Amino acid sequence: MIKLKKYLCVLAIALVSVSSGCGSKAESSVVPQTNIHQNTNKTQPQNPTDPNTSGNAVSDEASDRSAQDINHGGRGTKMDIPPDIRQVMAGVSLPEGVVITFEDLSYLIIPHYNFSGTVQNGYMVVNKKLADEVLDIFAELYRLKYPIERMEIIDYYNGSDFESIEANNTSSFNYRVSTANSGKLSAHAYGCAIDINPQINPYVGQDGTGSHQNAKEYWSRNTDLWTSETAKKAFIGENTAIYDVFVNKHGWTWGGSWSSYRDYQHFEKRVY
Ligand SMILES: [Zn+2]
Numbered sequence: 310m311i312k313l314k315k316y317l318c319v320l321a322i323a324l325v326s327v328s329s330g331c332g333s334k335a336e337s338s339v340v341p342q343t344n345i346h347q348n349t350n351k352t353q354p355q356n357p358t359d360p361n362t363s364g365n366a367v368s369d370e371a372s373d374r375s376a377q378d379i380n381h382g383g384r385g386t387k388m389d390i391p392p393d394i395r396q397v398m399a400g401v402s403l404p405e406g407v408v409i410t411f412e413d414l415s416y417l418i419i420p421h422y423n424f425s426g427t428v429q430n431g432y433m434v435v436n437k438k439l440a441d442e443v444l445d446i447f448a449e450l451y452r453l454k455y456p457i458e459r460m461e462i463i464d465y466y467n468g469s470d471f472e473s474i475e476a477n478n479t480s481s482f483n484y485r486v487s488t489a490n491s492g493k494l495s496a497h498a499y500g501c502a503i504d505i506n507p508q509i510n511p512y513v514g515q516d517g518t519g520s521h522q523n524a525k526e527y528w529s530r531n532t533d534l535w536t537s538e539t540a541k542k543a544f545i546g547e548n549t550a551i552y553d554v555f556v557n558k559h560g561w562t563w564g565g566s567w568s569s570y571r572d573y574q575h576f577e578k579r580v581y
Pocket of ligand 1: 497502503504572574575576
């Protein structure tokens with residue numbers, strides 16, 4: 310696939326004297342996307358680490374990353390934040406002059422089952438101190454076949470927590486204040502929190518409602534009322550296997566246990 314892609318790139322460059330490069334939007338529009346389960350009308354973010362969409366000066370490097378064996382027994386790969394990803398993050402999820410730098414963070418490629426039951430790669434930025442543990446956790450989720458609809462860095466959602474949640478995107482690092490409006494930095498600002506399938510596992514206030522209308526069905530945590538079998542598998546609660554992995558095996562805190570409001574998507578481990 311990669312070889313064919315590169316061949317097509319060479320062919321395209323030979324035929325057209327335009328330096329837009331491979332993986333332009335026009336080209337990627339005719340190549341099937343990795344994420345096939347779109348639930349919003351917004352344009353699917355283009356991840357430069359995806360060989361279908363990579364298309365800049367470092368596209369070969371990005372393609373090589375993405376071409377790595379996505380299995381490893383279900384365990385992903387960690388690396389320093391690659392140059393092309395730094396470009397994407399700078400001024401979006403990571404503003405200039407804040408307490409966190411690229412050197413504090415790791416970029417993870419994480420194989421997981423999607424909502425169609427097939428394996429795909431996800432991409433996540435986390436605190437470097439947690440990188441190995443996060444890979445261990447997601448390797449366990451892989452073995453459990455816990456479904457994750459999509460996993461892309463929040464920069465492809467304009468750094469917007471709201472947009473990412475609206476697309477049911479699983480993500481971690483984002484330099485922002487807490488959702489609880491305390492004015493304090495969120496654990497996400499340090500890459501020490503992960504939101505998982507946030508549409509299915511919403512943030513619910515004391516009045517029992519959330520702010521995403523497409524998550525309305527999931528404000529109730531009684532899965533007997535839910536219609537989607539996949540959503541039921543993605544449910545996070547105290548008696549689920551994913552809770553057991555994060556909380557009991559790895560000592561993370563779950564936002565669904567909080568008393569003033571419930572953040573069912575949220576696991577965190579503050580190592581800063
Ligand atoms: Zn969170």
